Amino acid sequence: MLRPSSPVQQLAAVDIGSKAVRMVLGNLNCKGHLQIQQRWRAFLSLGASVFRDQSIPTAQILALKQVLQSFQNSLPQDTPCSISATSAFREAKNRDEAHHELARQGFQIQILTGLEEAELIHHLFRRQWPELSGTTLHADLGGGSLELSLEQDAQLLWQDSLPLGVLRAGKRPNLSSLKALTEPFAKVSLSHRQLLVSGGSAREWGERLVSEGIFGAHEPGRSIFEYQFLPLRKAKTRSATIFSRLIEMWKPEQVVIPRIGLKEGLLLNLAEQLSNEECRLSLGKEVPVLQVNLPQAEVGS
Template identity: 30%
Template sequence: MRLAAIDIGTNSIHMIVVQVKPDLSFEVVDREKEMVRLGAGGLEGGRLADGTQSAALDALQRFRQLAESRQVDEIVAAATSAVREAQNGGEFLAQVVQRTGIRVRVISGVEEARLVHLAAVYAVEAATGTTVVIDIGGGSMEMTLGTAEEVHIARSFPLGVIRLTERFGSGDPLPRSAERRLVKHIRQEAGAFLQQVRSSGFDRVITTSGTSLSLGQVALSGRRLFDSDRIHHSRLPAAALHRVRKQVVGLDMQRRLRLPGLDSRRADLVVSGAVLLDTVVGLLGAEEIILCDLALREGLVLDYIRRNGAQIARADRYPDIRRRSVVELGERCRWYPDHSRQVARLALSLFDQTRGLHGLGPREREWVEFAGLLHDVGGHISYIAHDEHSYYLIRNGGLRGFEPEEVEAIALMARYHRRGRPKKSHPAFAALRRPARQAVRAGAAMLRMAESLDRSHGQLLERIELQEDRDRFRLLLHARAPAELEAWAARRQSEAMEKLLGKPLTIESADAPYAQHPDHPAPLPGSPVRRRGRGRVREEHATRPAGQVARGRRPPADRD
């Protein structure tokens, strides 16, 4: 299965595309990032600016295009403090849906902390011991204490680098008085929690986010053999972090831009970020931190995998998103899979053996199969009128990969599988284009017959064989056990199929006759069939073999 995860943060928007493996691990196959600073000026009850909203929407539109080009099966997206706190956050999310079709979940700070913890302990393989995870974003800082299996404590603090820079970082370089006020503010917000974590004890501290990685790049860039592209899992001593803090606080913007390893896009935020991270690490009493380049987006992936293991296994089994979507709808509606597959199989057999009559192609063949798989999902609501319930559920069941007309055609085939027949007086049927209406007529007839041929839900028929005589068709049932109930039900429901065939239809066992059409008893095998043509009666023994139904004829005209 291929999955895209999008993190709409206060400072930047990230997306990763991953391939989920059968063992439920994952591999990143693509990634993209845009630093749009969505939360600038919008924190603490402000409004998201029009310019940053527009930039964010453009970025998300590009991300959607990239995800589609990578053929992802699912997009999961989450927004954090900027959208959560802004007065117009809901309006922004409505625009996201309208422009991109992406539905974004606004998550709480505690949920954000939990998801980041999942990613961090996965990234560094912290299988044993207790881990502190620190994630510094633009609007908030999240912290957790926990193990690889569970989070014991999770907190979110309004200590993001954009928020702190807007409040304390007006000077360039930062005045000592502003730095002291910033440290005091951090202690007031998070000091008690940090003391609690320190008292509890821990084995390691992992830091995520661009702020931590930028500070790590600056601190480690002077080392021999240091590769800035391989900073993940690097260990940064607390003393080295403190030196970087002192360094960046004392520099103005122009000199910070010349620091080796510093991302120029973070040069204005790195000062408050350095003071924040150094203060937090100092209050924890940690000797070092482990740098991690996995964060919320990877946490979204891991959380999705944990909650959707069965769906991921289904994606491996059904790589075609259309077929997988049909199976998922059936499972959500507690379908009868064996019966549904038998009906679909028999309907396809009828489709293939009557190609010369209906003239339909592979696209319509697939509609018939999917309608067969879903024809009984309405029973999830009630057996009474379940054909009508099936229509509603298929039409509104969120089938993916289908055009609207295809969904309507499949739903209508299921609607007519039991009673009624397609009529142009039915608005939904009349709204279809003529080719789709003809497909629904033919498909509904096949589906009704196929449903009858598994009346017992016992999957007794191994195959069916349609043969054409001069004045009728014979449907031979090859069964693994007596199938009198199926033959009886098929005879009762033969009218629609006879209209498609243009002749009467008899139902027979491949070995001995079952119930026949009341007006047209079938001849014994080998006996002459009386045919009338050109004013005389002829006797013939010839029977057209199965699969060779006369070609060139078409279904009845679309008159209703």
């Protein structure tokens, strides 16, 4: 519990992903506002090994231990910290061995299921944008999986996790698992559809769209950038093919790419556990949202 005598509590969350290990540090005040203070990222691709050889090499377990120790040393003393692992770790045949070895060093890791990832991410966005109406598809693309949540007028209708990620994709991603979306998509209204995409792959896709001039340079000082529909496939990233296919299937009127995802969802979850109340993340000026309007006549073109 957050004690009244402690107006601000620092807390952190670590996401052991398939492409990298990330940590975020925030300040939680007694009003339930969570302010991001700092972010860390270490490029350690467990997925590159696991999706090829089905196990985490001993050298990578050692490297992960060193990364976690480095992250821990960066935190103020006695900072509450949650550590969670996603698809690469949970699919590794030697995950129990890796989990035990890290626990011996004092690192208690929660291995998330795909649906748990989807729930954390959906909860984060519902807290951040309670005003969202209409029908929204949340899609979080990582190195090893695609987490999906479908809601209509703030009511969650469906969630799933698909084994589709940029480290599995190769040069020509296998999009066959997306066929599972046809039935739930057909059950909701075609009007006022939004697609909200998140995760490191979504962020890279959005940054590439801007940096290559596909959307043009953003205006300084704006936290939301609005552009008309342009060929989204032009951004040459592995994620572009996956997101473009989702757009073709979902036919949204708008695509939103916020620069937050699972690690912020983990931090929010820890904050609500500590405070025993609903909390809300303060994004700050350095966390922009890319908002793209898609005229319906051109979505399928």
